[in-house]
Amino acid sequence: MVVAKLTYEERRRQRLEENKKRMEDLNLTRLSQALQNSSPKPSPMKQVKPRPVRQHSDFVVVRRSSRVAKNPAPNYKEVVVKHLDMPRRSYKRRDLSNRVYASDEARTYAIERAEEVQSSLEPDYPSFVKPMLQSHVTGGFWLGLPVHFCKSNLPKRDETVTLVDEIGDEYPTVFLANKTGLSGGWRGFSLAHELVDGDALIFQLVKHATFKVMFWAQSNA
Numbered sequence: 001m002v003v004a005k006l007t008y009e010e011r012r013r014q015r016l017e018e019n020k021k022r023m024e025d026l027n028l029t030r031l032s033q034a035l036q037n038s039s040p041k042p043s044p045m046k047q048v049k050p051r052p053v054r055q056h057s058d059f060v061v062v063r064r065s066s067r068v069a070k071n072p073a074p075n076y077k078e079v080v081v082k083h084l085d086m087p088r089r090s091y092k093r094r095d096l097s098n099r100v101y102a103s104d105e106a107r108t109y110a111i112e113r114a115e116e117v118q119s120s121l122e123p124d125y126p127s128f129v130k131p132m133l134q135s136h137v138t139g140g141f142w143l144g145l146p147v148h149f150c151k152s153n154l155p156k157r158d159e160t161v162t163l164v165d166e167i168g169d170e171y172p173t174v175f176l177a178n179k180t181g182l183s184g185g186w187r188g189f190s191l192a193h194e195l196v197d198g199d200a201l202i203f204q205l206v207k208h209a210t211f212k213v214m215f216w217a218q219s220n221a
Contacts, residue, residue, distance in 0.1 A: 102198020114200035114216040127204040137195040141187035150180040162210045
């Protein structure tokens with residue numbers, strides 16, 4: 001056991017001497033001491049130049065696509081939309097809990113009678129029959145008109161359309177061309193004539209943006 005231990009120690013010292021000699025031959029000892037003694041130099045901080053603040057006069061027009069370059073530059077200033085002036089009337093709010101829902105028979109009968117009246121009208125004045133739904137006479141009060149009729153006979157832009165009832169009273173309404181329907185003013189017309197679900201109305205265009213409106217109530221069925 002003692003001989004083996006002395007032999008191991010001798011071999012270990014021999015390896016250490018050999019490694020030391022190799023390091024001296026390669027000059028690794030001096031390089032290691034030089035690296036330990038030398039302190040790393042701080043890297044210089046990059047100087048950032050402040051960006052100059054551009055004045056309004058320095059701005060240039062952004063280059064536009066060649067496809068639209070010939071068109072005038074767009075104007076992004078606020079555009080004031082001029083709304084149609086509508087006279088305001090006061091109407092009694094309808095009790096939606098007492099809505100009248102027409103039966104299929106009553107609705108069909110009102111439409112048929114209205115179409116009979118329409119067939120007897122002067123053909124030189126275009127007309128159409130419009131059955132009433134809940135959305136037309138309660139809540140939203142929006143009346144969509146036949147698209148083909150609007151495209152052929154009504155203004156191409158938003159305009160006031162006057163509704164004239166059977167006794168000659170006039171009701172101005174707002175016609176929305178893109179939506180092909182009546183908005184502001186239709187509520188007052190509907191409430192004034194107590195229209196309900198299932199009624200059928202005949203719209204006859206008697207002159208520019210003016211309808212004569214005739215009624216056939218579903219309660220007559």
